[in-house]
Amino acid sequence: MPSQTDLAGPTEPRIVISVDAMGGDRGPSAVVAGIAQSAAKNPDIRFILHGPQDQLERLVARRKSLADRCEIRHADGVVTMGEKPSHVMRHGKGTSMWSAIESVREGEATVCVSCGNTGALMALSMVRLRKLPGVNRPAIACLWPSRNSGGFNVMLDVGADIRADEQDLLQFALMGASYARNGLGLKQPRIGLLNVGTEEHKGRAELKVAHDLIAAAAPTSDFEFVGFVEGGDIPSARVDVIVTDGFTGNVALKTAEGTAKLISELLRAAFKFSPLSRIAAVLAYTSLRRLSKRIDPRRVNGGIFLGLNGTVIKSHGSADATGVSAAIKLAFQLAQTGFAERLAARVASASGPRQDEALNEAESERKE
Numbered sequence: 001m002p003s004q005t006d007l008a009g010p011t012e013p014r015i016v017i018s019v020d021a022m023g024g025d026r027g028p029s030a031v032v033a034g035i036a037q038s039a040a041k042n043p044d045i046r047f048i049l050h051g052p053q054d055q056l057e058r059l060v061a062r063r064k065s066l067a068d069r070c071e072i073r074h075a076d077g078v079v080t081m082g083e084k085p086s087h088v089m090r091h092g093k094g095t096s097m098w099s100a101i102e103s104v105r106e107g108e109a110t111v112c113v114s115c116g117n118t119g120a121l122m123a124l125s126m127v128r129l130r131k132l133p134g135v136n137r138p139a140i141a142c143l144w145p146s147r148n149s150g151g152f153n154v155m156l157d158v159g160a161d162i163r164a165d166e167q168d169l170l171q172f173a174l175m176g177a178s179y180a181r182n183g184l185g186l187k188q189p190r191i192g193l194l195n196v197g198t199e200e201h202k203g204r205a206e207l208k209v210a211h212d213l214i215a216a217a218a219p220t221s222d223f224e225f226v227g228f229v230e231g232g233d234i235p236s237a238r239v240d241v242i243v244t245d246g247f248t249g250n251v252a253l254k255t256a257e258g259t260a261k262l263i264s265e266l267l268r269a270a271f272k273f274s275p276l277s278r279i280a281a282v283l284a285y286t287s288l289r290r291l292s293k294r295i296d297p298r299r300v301n302g303g304i305f306l307g308l309n310g311t312v313i314k315s316h317g318s319a320d321a322t323g324v325s326a327a328i329k330l331a332f333q334l335a336q337t338g339f340a341e342r343l344a345a346r347v348a349s350a351s352g353p354r355q356d357e358a359l360n361e362a363e364s365e366r367k368e
Contacts, residue, residue, distance in 0.1 A: 018109035024117025034324020138307035192229030
């Protein structure tokens with residue numbers, strides 16, 4: 001099998017991204033169109049594309065930007081959106097999703113990108129890549145449009161697991177801070193713990209313990225802990241990383257996506273209401289385009305699985321070429337920074353005796 005250097009050519013290594021071409025709602029044509037957009041913008045990306053070879057060869061041949069930059073790995077099977085993760089773990093070896101993850105496991109690619117079934121992708125990633133030492137529960141992190149100067153906040157977990165205890169929330173904070181440093185370029189990210197209020201006496205018991213654990217870890221982990229934050233702070237400039245459990249994070253994410261879609265539909269209806277409103281729409285066209293681009297979820301497509309021995313990015317199942325290109329761009333940025341290695345080092349440095357000591361100290365303070 002060719003290595004990353006082999007795919008890149010004999011003189012200079014390139015970033016190789018493993019892409020599951022199947023499983024998305026729009027089929028492989030949208031995936032190939034998306035990677036072609038990314039390839040046209042950046043000559044340093046190479047791809048390993050997984051799926052039915054004859055079908056993918058025809059699609060790739062139509063894209064000049066993919067000439068000599070895309071290797072196709074044949075895989076007959078496809079993981080559908082309705083398949084149970086347990087079934088995929090037992091019978092998914094011949095699928096494009098399995099093959100895409102395997103390329104990262106074998107060191108042929110730096111990042112895996114898939115539009116497929118989220119539960120199956122997480123299950124296969126955990127089985128094939130394994131969790132980082134010290135990580136109890138992996139998390140999915142996403143970018144959230146915000147008032148910060150960079151335009152985005154990081155939120156995790158948004159659906160890897162519905163549960164999270166105080167130790168998990170501490171690890172989410174550490175992993176989220178590492179993602180913010182490498183993905184957003186923030187030297188000292190501000191971490192907030194999502195709660196029903198900002199007062200320290202509010203929230204479930206594990207949230208209160210997690211509050212103290214994260215506060216204790218902040219001075220030696222290169223992040224600032226701002227304490228509890230509320231739902232209204234998620235898109236604010238008060239915080240850079242929002243930490244929560246997967247159930248709460250997923251509900252918040254889907255609510256935001258639905259609200260953005262509703263606002264877009266209401267604006268269209270309002271500007272079509274009368275001849276005067278149509279004229280107003282023409283006059284406001286530039287501003288409306290800017291707003292549409294600002295809240296377009298395709299621009300921030302790509303949830304990253306944190307806590308694994310390898311980087312996996314989950315693209316939205318209904319992503320079009322623009323959405324797939326955004327996920328590829330995120331994969332490329334993280335690969336450039338050596339994110340996987342940095343995350344592993346961060347988790348390792350914060351786990352073990354020091355974490356146990358912080359937990360004991362927090363529990364002692366609660367008893368007092």
